[in-house]
Amino acid sequence: MIRFQNIAKIYSSDITALEDISFKIDKKEFVSIVGKSGAGKTTLLKMILAQEKPSRGKVFFDNQDVHKIPHSELPHYRRRIGSIFQDYKLFPNKTAYENVAYILEVTGSSDLQIEKEVPQALEIVGLGYRHSNFPRELSGGERQRVAIARALIHRPDVLLADEPTGNLDPYHTREIIQLLSRINEMGTTVILATHNKEVVNNLGKRVITIENGRVIRDEKTGRFVL
Amino acid sequence: MITSLKRIIKNGWLNFRRQGGLTFATVSIMVMTISLATFLFFFQGIVQHLVLGLQEKVDVSVYFKKDSFEEEILIAKEEIGKIPEVKDVEYVSQEEALNRFTEKHQDDLLLMEALNEVGENPLSPSLNIKAWQANQYEALSNFLQTASFNNLIEKVDYHQNKAIIGKIFEVSSNIRLIGIIFSLILGVIAIVVAFNTIRLAIYNSKNEIATMRLVGASNWFIRGPFLIQGVIVGIVATIVTILLFALANFFLNSRLETILPGFSLFNFFLANFWTLLLLQLVTGIGLSMISSAIAIRKYLKV
Numbered sequence A: 001m002i003r004f005q006n007i008a009k010i011y012s013s014d015i016t017a018l019e020d021i022s023f024k025i026d027k028k029e030f031v032s033i034v035g036k037s038g039a040g041k042t043t044l045l046k047m048i049l050a051q052e053k054p055s056r057g058k059v060f061f062d063n064q065d066v067h068k069i070p071h072s073e074l075p076h077y078r079r080r081i082g083s084i085f086q087d088y089k090l091f092p093n094k095t096a097y098e099n100v101a102y103i104l105e106v107t108g109s110s111d112l113q114i115e116k117e118v119p120q121a122l123e124i125v126g127l128g129y130r131h132s133n134f135p136r137e138l139s140g141g142e143r144q145r146v147a148i149a150r151a152l153i154h155r156p157d158v159l160l161a162d163e164p165t166g167n168l169d170p171y172h173t174r175e176i177i178q179l180l181s182r183i184n185e186m187g188t189t190v191i192l193a194t195h196n197k198e199v200v201n202n203l204g205k206r207v208i209t210i211e212n213g214r215v216i217r218d219e220k221t222g223r224f225v226l
Numbered sequence B: 001m002i003t004s005l006k007r008i009i010k011n012g013w014l015n016f017r018r019q020g021g022l023t024f025a026t027v028s029i030m031v032m033t034i035s036l037a038t039f040l041f042f043f044q045g046i047v048q049h050l051v052l053g054l055q056e057k058v059d060v061s062v063y064f065k066k067d068s069f070e071e072e073i074l075i076a077k078e079e080i081g082k083i084p085e086v087k088d089v090e091y092v093s094q095e096e097a098l099n100r101f102t103e104k105h106q107d108d109l110l111l112m113e114a115l116n117e118v119g120e121n122p123l124s125p126s127l128n129i130k131a132w133q134a135n136q137y138e139a140l141s142n143f144l145q146t147a148s149f150n151n152l153i154e155k156v157d158y159h160q161n162k163a164i165i166g167k168i169f170e171v172s173s174n175i176r177l178i179g180i181i182f183s184l185i186l187g188v189i190a191i192v193v194a195f196n197t198i199r200l201a202i203y204n205s206k207n208e209i210a211t212m213r214l215v216g217a218s219n220w221f222i223r224g225p226f227l228i229q230g231v232i233v234g235i236v237a238t239i240v241t242i243l244l245f246a247l248a249n250f251f252l253n254s255r256l257e258t259i260l261p262g263f264s265l266f267n268f269f270l271a272n273f274w275t276l277l278l279l280q281l282v283t284g285i286g287l288s289m290i291s292s293a294i295a296i297r298k299y300l301k302v
Helices: A041-048 A071-078 A096-106 A111-124 A140-152 A170-185 A197-203 B002-018 B020-056 B070-081 B094-105 B109-118 B136-146 B158-203 B206-214 B219-259 B265-271 B273-301
Strands: A002-012 A015-025 A030-034 A056-061 A081-084 A158-162 A189-194 A206-211 A214-219 B060-064 B086-092 B126-131 B153-156
Touching: A002 A041, A015 A041, A015 A056, A015 A214, A030 A041, A030 A170, A030 A197, A041 A056, A041 A158, A041 A189, A071 B206, A081 A140, A096 A111, A096 A140, A111 A140, A140 A158, A140 A170, A158 A170, A170 A189, A170 A197, A189 A197, B002 B020, B002 B219, B020 B158, B020 B219, B020 B265, B020 B273, B060 B070, B060 B136, B070 B086, B070 B126, B086 B094, B094 B109, B126 B136, B136 B153, B136 B158, B158 B206, B158 B273, B206 B219, B206 B273, B219 B265, B219 B273, B265 B273
Parallel strands: A030 A189, A030 A206, A081 A158, A158 A189
Antiparallel strands: A002 A015, A002 A056, A206 A214, B060 B126, B060 B153, B086 B126
């Protein structure tokens, strides 16, 4: 479904973020990408979203070169992907409810559908009672959960999760990872970028380890080894 | 389509309502810009009034011999009236001329006494001719010299007044020109200020715009609410400005009338209300929308 082909990302002569990265991710797979901070995990996810261009190589999504998608077609492509951003990227002037509903508005869902599904999504992440709060009124963990609800609400084909448990306590971390697993079981491909050892080891799924911009390990049922 | 439009309008309204400080700043700047446009509109009105006032004072008088018959003069009047350069012709009979003269000089006892001494009406009947433009008086004067009724004419006062007429028209066209240059400079300043304020407001939302792109919103779905917000800013600013000007007009009217006799600011305001409202709405909404559309472009490249 997603294929990285000889990807390199060079910011300047002395900063090489990624070097000769090649791997593929099948439909319905759950893949963890692990590595130290600055290893290039986020850059890889950004490339899938066509947010960043590789200096060399290609990224394919369903055999389509992601970076050749015309600018006007990008919204349609991106609607197939749900993103949990490291810095949440919530809309500051929208309530938790509106942040989640925005995605359904974008995809053209009916008002009825929005009214039904948004509260459910907020319930799932345990924030039903926070629906009318603005992001500034929420804690870091709560914001992260709103971001998760927003990424899941439209049942995307692929879910990109960049450190989705970074600000969560162990209880909520477990909940969220269970949620991601459930979503994966229902058919969504999940790509999780994290440096949470416990999370990766408990999952028992495929692990791709990146170090100094290169893939140093790719194991079917891997463990966090760095 | 309609659902999207409804959502765009809703999001625009929510942005307007929730960005308190920023909304206040943009509305304030827009009020200033629209006020400037309104002020320039009034300024043009005043300039127009002054220029017309000056030009109204210019005419050419054709004095007829005292023994001319009124019918002959009226025929001449009709003939002159047909000339395209002529704006207006007024017939002043001997009696009318005397009435005007006595009315004008009633306090000048010496003159009144002299008039009584003469015993009969010493004034000639005349036609006062106004042309559309200063340079047309020359042609008019030439026409009169060759006209069929030339033998009835005693004198034409054009040549005595030629220099003054030219001067008046020169001054009035200068006033107009200065008015236009002044308006253009102020207009450009207003547009630049408004544009930059809106650009800063949108700069403030650049991260949000990028996120909207990343979650799959189309450019129109992103741009739309900003344009709607611009429309709302324009409408609110127009309402505020028109209220401010109505109040200012009401209080300044009597003071201005002493400076500019014959010009009523309040009447001008009422007479031009709809034009003014349209001008303000077009300025407010147009500027906000165009500035937003231009400013947002570069953030949509994500």
